[in-house]
Amino acid sequence: MGEAIVITSGKGGVGKTTTTANIGAALAQAGQRVALIDADIGLRNLDVVMGLENRIVYDLVDVVEGFAKLKHALIKDKRFENLYLLPAAQTRDKTAVSPDQMRALVGEMKQEFDFVLIDCPAGIEQGFKNAVAGSDKAIVVATPEVSSVRDADRIIGLLEAEEKHHPSLIVNRIRPSMVKKGDMMDIDDMIEILAIDLLGVVPDDEFIVVSTNRGEPAVLNQQSKAGEAYRLISRRLLGENVPLMKLEEEGQGLLGRLRKMMGIKG
Amino acid sequence: MFDLFARVFGREDASKEVAKERLRLVLVHDRSSLSPQALESLKNDLLQVISQYLDIDDQGFRVDFSRHEDAMALVANIPIKKKVSRNL
Known part of the structure; x- marks a missing residue:
């Protein structure tokens, strides 16, 4: 019996889809059987981020409505041994499925896969409720910006109200040089404000744009900093106790903090 | 600091x-x-109750949330003009 994890954020554009694609790919690289579900019905994007957009025949709504069998709708990613995508419907909307239907679908998929990752749409309405319904755990993605942290706080409140998702945080697109100047919140600031466990930190990386252009998850590239961060996160999801990614240019430890506090450029 | x-x-x-x-x-x-409207109506109710006992400067009357370490508090700042004299 696998585990279903929803990747959510409240705010749009903070990297939910990229995070879903890369954690999924990294888990598959680590030998896990992984299925990704795009729960953003009407605005699907996980297919293009994964580079699988030309292979869609059936989608999530087809499966839920019984037009297609799950195994016919799942797209196998040929670059990874055990990675599959269940795409969202593009010509329907959020009301095409119900939380109960999602719960049943995810439950069925957990029989087959070690991990079922659900890419949640932005917002807190029905799309969010659907995406969360079948999940055991939640990952909240937030960037170090006021708007993103505020929305993340709202999402965490909604998840904690249900007392079953144990949300953990991924701080995305952190820029060490700005953190050093005091112009960007650091990981400690985010944890302090959101009062939630940290799952990982992903540095801002131009390579993500390249990887999205090509439809190839960044974890396929050994040079990508973000790719490395997602590999570490996936190992943490597998229960390994790996340290946080070292961010360049950021003062670490007591000396670093002291420098940061006194504004000494180290 | x-x-x-x-x-x-x-x-x-x-x-x-x-x-x-x-x-x-x-x-x-x-x-x-608590919606801004609800906070406003709470403020008005408070004002009404307190003014039965005290002469309040309602221009300086403030009710807002504030954070003290980990706890949240509702803080009301109520400037008093003078004590209303009451004949008991």
């Missing part, structure tokens, strides 16, 4: 401190799940 550090070391423009302070305040409101 931070302001002092910032001024001494010429870093008063560290904008993350501004971000954190603004977030703390906005989140106190968000988490309270």
Whole structure:
């Protein structure tokens, strides 16, 4: 019996889809059987981020409505041994499925896969409720910006109200040089404000744009900093106790903090 | 305290401190799940009750959430003009 994890954020554009694609790919690289579900019905994007957009025949709504069998709708990613995508419907909307239907679908998929990752749409309405319904755990993605942290706080409140998702945080697109100047919140600031466990930190990386252009998850590239961060996160999801990614240019430890506090450029 | 550090070391423009302070305040409101209208009506009710006993300066009357370490508090600032004399 696998585990279903929803990747959510409240705010749009903070990297939910990229995070879903890369954690999924990294888990598959680590030998896990992984299925990704795009729960953003009407605005699907996980297919293009994964580079699988030309292979869609059936989608999530087809499966839920019984037009297609799950195994016919799942797209196998040929670059990874055990990675599959269940795409969202593009010509329907959020009301095409119900939380109960999602719960049943995810439950069925957990029989087959070690991990079922659900890419949640932005917002807190029905799309969010659907995406969360079948999940055991939640990952909240937030960037170090006021708007993103505020929305993340709202999402965490909604998840904690249900007392079953144990949300953990991924701080995305952190820029060490700005953190050093005091112009960007650091990981400690985010944890302090959101009062939630940290799952990982992903540095801002131009390579993500390249990887999205090509439809190839960044974890396929050994040079990508973000790719490395997602590999570490996936190992943490597998229960390994790996340290946080070292961010360049950021003062670490007591000396670093002291420098940061006194504004000494180290 | 931070302001002092910032001024001494010429870093008063560290904008993350501004971000954190603004977030703390906005989140106190968000988490309270009390709408601005409800807060306004609470304020008016308080004003009405208290003015039965005291002569309040309603221009300076403030009711707002604030954060004290980890706890949230509703803080009312009620300037008093003078005690209403009552014949018992």
